[in-house]
Structures are given as structure tokens and as C-alpha cells.
Amino acid sequence: MRRLSGAATCTLALCLWACSHRAGPLPSGAALGGLTDIDRPESYTAATLYTYMDGGADFYVRQGLSALYVRRYGRGDERFILELFEMRDPSAASRIYQSSRRLNAQKELASGCLASVTPTEIQVARGGYYLVGRNEDPLANRSDALIELCRNVLIGLPGTCAFPAKK
Numbered sequence: 001m002r003r004l005s006g007a008a009t010c011t012l013a014l015c016l017w018a019c020s021h022r023a024g025p026l027p028s029g030a031a032l033g034g035l036t037d038i039d040r041p042e043s044y045t046a047a048t049l050y051t052y053m054d055g056g057a058d059f060y061v062r063q064g065l066s067a068l069y070v071r072r073y074g075r076g077d078e079r080f081i082l083e084l085f086e087m088r089d090p091s092a093a094s095r096i097y098q099s100s101r102r103l104n105a106q107k108e109l110a111s112g113c114l115a116s117v118t119p120t121e122i123q124v125a126r127g128g129y130y131l132v133g134r135n136e137d138p139l140a141n142r143s144d145a146l147i148e149l150c151r152n153v154l155i156g157l158p159g160t161c162a163f164p165a166k167k
Helices: 006-018 057-063 090-100 144-155
Strands: 042-044 065-075 078-087 106-110 113-117 121-126 129-135
Touching: 057 065, 057 090, 078 090, 078 144, 090 121, 090 129, 106 144, 113 144, 121 144, 129 144
Parallel strands: none
Antiparallel strands: 042 065, 065 078, 078 129, 106 113, 113 121, 121 129
16 A cells, blocks of 8 residues: 655645535525435635635635535526525625626526526625625526525525615
8 A cells, every 4th residue: 555645645635624415504404495415515715725725715705705615506408507695794795796797687696685696697796795696607597496496495594685766
């Protein structure tokens, strides 16, 4: 049996430490209307975010990231990924949404809450959370299952929506 070098042991330990399998506020697929959990949930801190995203992590850390929760779901042939960024305060979540949202794509996702909705991606901020839901097929058409998934997660988050729908 081969022994790992000191550097390889440290790298392995860092990788295991970097990605925790906590779901945080993201519920299981079964709790969200019959979706399937594709992988184990993941979570990252400001210190370990760089192991999840190659480039762009600095932006979230500078804005005040507390944690990132990632979960993958499926229904039939569709596969979705949810990223829930827990920020230090609601204004940080709102700033991220404002800088990332798609212009002219805002729609009411849940009662009184505007979100950026495109055929393959939904972005929304509520309380101290910034939620991104994606269809893993970048060429997919609008998915009612993705909209339902994001709506169900959104209504379970505490706080008020960063951008309320106008009445």
C-alpha cells in the first residue's frame, strides 16, 4: 500500500474540510414536492468558497458571505442546482441581487416578491439570503419545476423580499 506524502495528506484534509455536507436552510427534494435529491448537500464558508467557485468568490466574500449552501435536485429528465448565499445582513443580499439580476426579467416569484426569472435561471433576495436556482441544461426552455422549486424555497426563508412587487 502506498503512503501519501505530507503535501498530499494536507491537500486531502483541506478538500474534506472545505466542503461540508450540511444542507442549511435548503430542504430535501421530497419536502419540496416530489423532487429527487441528486447529490448530498454541500456548504461552504467565506474561507472555503474558493474551493467551490473558480473566480468570483472574492465578490461574495467582500459583500459579507457567511455561508453558501448548495443542493442538486431532479424531476424526470430535468436537473436543478440551488445556491443559497447566506449574507451578513439583508443589504448585502440585496446588493448581490442588484448586481447580478437580469435586466427586464423581473417577475413576481412569490406573493409580493420580485425575482429575476429567465428560462434557465432564477435569482432572488430575501432577508439575508440571495438565492440562485439553475436548470443544469443551459439550453433548456422555461421550466415550471424550476419556478416551483425556487418559489417553495423562497417562501420558507425568513425576512422580507429585497424587491417587493408593486401593487
